[in-house]
Amino acid sequence: MVTPVYCILSGSAVHCVSVDAFSSKEPEKLARNPEVDVHKDTPVPLNSLSPALLNIKNRNLLFTLNNPSLSDLELENYNTSDRRTSNALSSEEEKPASAVSLPRSKLIQPDDLSTNDTEEFKNGTTRSRLRINLETHASDDEEQTNNLQSILDEYKTHAVYLPQFSVDIRNNLDSDYTQIKLLLAKIFPAWSSDDTINIKRLTGGITNMLLSCTHEPTNETLLMRVYGQGTNLIIDRHREFVSHLVLNSLHLAPPVHARFANGLIYGFLEGRSLDPEELANPFLYPLIAQQLGHWHSKVDCDSIEDGIEKLRKYTARMKHQLLPSLRPVTPVSSKQKREKGAKKAISNIWDLIEDWILVVPANDALVKIFNENLPDQEVNIDNVRDVIYKEFRWMKSTLNNDTKSPVVVSHCDLLSGNIIVPETSEFKQRIESGANVALKPLLENPIQFIDYEYMLPAPRAFDIANHFAEWQGFNCDRSAIPEPTPLNPVIVKWCQAYLDDANALEEEINGLINEIAYYYGMPGFYWGIWSMIQSELSTIDFNYAEYSGLRFEEYWVWKAKYLRRKV
Template identity: 45%
Template sequence: MDSCPESAYCLISDGGLHFLPYREPKHSLRSPYYSFLANKTMSSLAASTTASQPNSGSDMESQSISSSISETMPDHHQLEIPSLLDTYSAHALYLPGIYVEPSDNGNHDEIKKMLAKIFPHWESESLISVKHLTGGITNMLLECTMYNKATDLHEKVLVRTYGRGTGLIIDRDREFVSHLVINSVNLAPPIHARFGNGLVYGFIEGRSLEYQELSNQVLYPLIAAKLGQWHQQVQVDAIEECLTTLRREFRGAKSETKSSDLWAVISNWIQILPEIEGIVKSCASNLDIRELKDTNASLGSILKAELDWLRSEVEHKSPFVACHCDLLSGNVIISEELSEKLEAGLSTADVEYYRTHNPISFIDYEYMIRAPRAFDISNHFMEWQGFDCDRTRIPQASKSNELLREWCASYLWLENTEKNRAPIDNLITEISLYYGLPGFYWGIWSGIQSGISLIDFDYSWYAGERIQEYWDWKRTFKKAPEERS
């Protein structure tokens, strides 16, 4: 297809990423596929935001626009666009020219104008209400609602602007493409638009979990099963291919080389990590097990040596998948119905129902990357400790730990029986090899945050606590293999 304009529809069709020109909703020359995509956006707002419904276009919808396309589009588009729409699975507008600065008042007028561009039936800006969820001068998350008289529904979306300095550690192109791909397989709410410094995406009714709930005996099998589904259905190669396509289209010769997997991300983070007191102290107190014994070595050199050692020990011990990489409690959403039943008490029938109608959703895909599945699982278990770093809450990575066996059985979609002992044992061994990497990863991340974040949190202390997790794991790892499990 011809090079698209700066603003475009980014379309997932037949597993690939494609671009269709975007014109203002009231433009006299707007594209004949505009109504098709606009209707898709409206239906995604009106339907359940759990994204359980199929996204693909119907034959009737595709046929209804084929004639109008053939009348108004160049010859080389006449066959291509109907084909793309016939295999449609997800789309979002890309509006790189729109920037909304985070502020205490939320810049509500700017937000409303942007929403009117994205949703053609939200033309009356005065009817759009905006609720500040989080934010200020560093970031902003807004809940935006409009009452649709035609459907008698209150339509909600979330608008998020990127936080200060986060471009240093988060690949925003990857986040955008990952969200599109996940939505295309019905495991994420729709992403409606990407603008210059943020996203507009679907609102999931429900609530996020508290960290103490991650070990709830009703919830943890559902979380495990959902993560297993993610790792099976979200194709990491599809994300990489779509990302390459996006950068070629919009970045061209100026496209930067970005990290393609977890190891590259950590290596890049180490390069920009300042000498953080909490990490420096932790590294000094563990000199005896460090790979680099030089007491005058820089923090970056010490951590680079540890990363090289880690890769040599565990890199090929777990299959690479599309990992969420940030499954803390706040990114796990449960339905309002389940929340109410948890408080009142679930019956046996309720538990069985939720096993086949899983109400868990994962949100926020900022850190998604190609990574070993055992890292994603181990990272989730580390989040059981909360931000107070109460490590007693982390499940022991042992084959004799019945809770972990149940969790792994749910992840593998198996019954926790003697018949399935081998695959469950193998997964637990796999996970145990990665129990130190989350602390290493988030320790470095926290060190970087200590220099760029304006959030009132002791990132230096947290960085030291998380890095110490790595050293403690390494001491155990270096014991005889039979002592690890």
């Protein structure tokens, strides 16, 4: 089994520390108490995550998706019949030294625990800090508990990752969420697994669900999201998890408490999500713009990328060390390796789109979309991906050459449902009045963004244009999208708020508007491809193929305008 791991964020860096580093040989609890053993109740065989077992339409498509987070799924190609269990491992295999990467604690600990080191700051001051010896176990359980508690209290942003624990939604619905209650009780020892935990389904069906989990004695509420089947194949869950941790450390997201094989447990935000028509509300849109500008200036790309790389290496190393007997069932020839191509990490929005193009289903619906909009080309099933890739290269080259939009950590899915506002009567009255008031300081901005599945480094203009595209809602009423021109007072005020400067120079405002206008076609291209992939994967009752055509239409409209301006 892959050992549960604490992911701790310190000094803008993510560190992966095996739970065994703090636990006794027979652990029982997690997080606030270092005793843990989730495997005993709900072990998940490695091959149970096989794409062939998922409830999706086109299973063959799964094997071609080039997502580096699919390491669990890829194990289905290996023979696991003779793998050793964790009980058969030697003590050295249980907790390899190379698997632990926790930095020295910044806490000043009692002298008898360890020798202290010093940490020097740029201003010349120093602070003592403890060098934690992770290769030894305390003999006293209470000392273990106190040691872990002090570490986790110091590193306020931390979560436990349980890669082998999977939530079975159907069985939980039939058993009053018994498995989920046991999991919550392990992560939060103050919670018991009896009737003191109240669980409600907020959204979703049996394949994609958001649950509200309340501990009645303390009235503490958390959210549990169980991923939709097949969504891991186009969403990098390592990236989502690390992004959430980094955002929480910057007070831009609720705490994330735990990650398991098919979901997350994280903090509950008071408030409600917006409706699409509210995005244009004169009182709300400056607040949204100001908060997005803060995101773009505050979140560091390198911190997230470094954390993702550490987590990938950690999980890969643990699999190789704990399951050394895994071998391919069928040898793979060098020719097959070349044809398949090496998997690459997705590090920005361009990489992701290019990756999606490689796997978008070449079906009649997609061929029709491109034949209707490229009358000078003969598009068919055999060449449609090549045609899309050529169009993508033109778009990418055009945008990179004509604009120098700064690359920032972007939300990439800032639709109305991912924006949370207060539910107070005062705030409600301000929304209803639509008052166009002066922008207040950022610290007084109550807007919060949620759902970080699609976060990636991207040009800021894409993230902004993508948000404006969401003003149309799922009905794709493009008349609701604001025209990106300096003559549009809505766009001008939005950009002033984004820059957090009501007195921003006209030249700066106009430059930002022009930058955004260039990217007005890219969201349609992006979501058009995504929708067509979903048409083959998702079992949700929604016409993704039709939606793909509507979103691609945004791209064709933008391209036509662009080419006319160039004439």
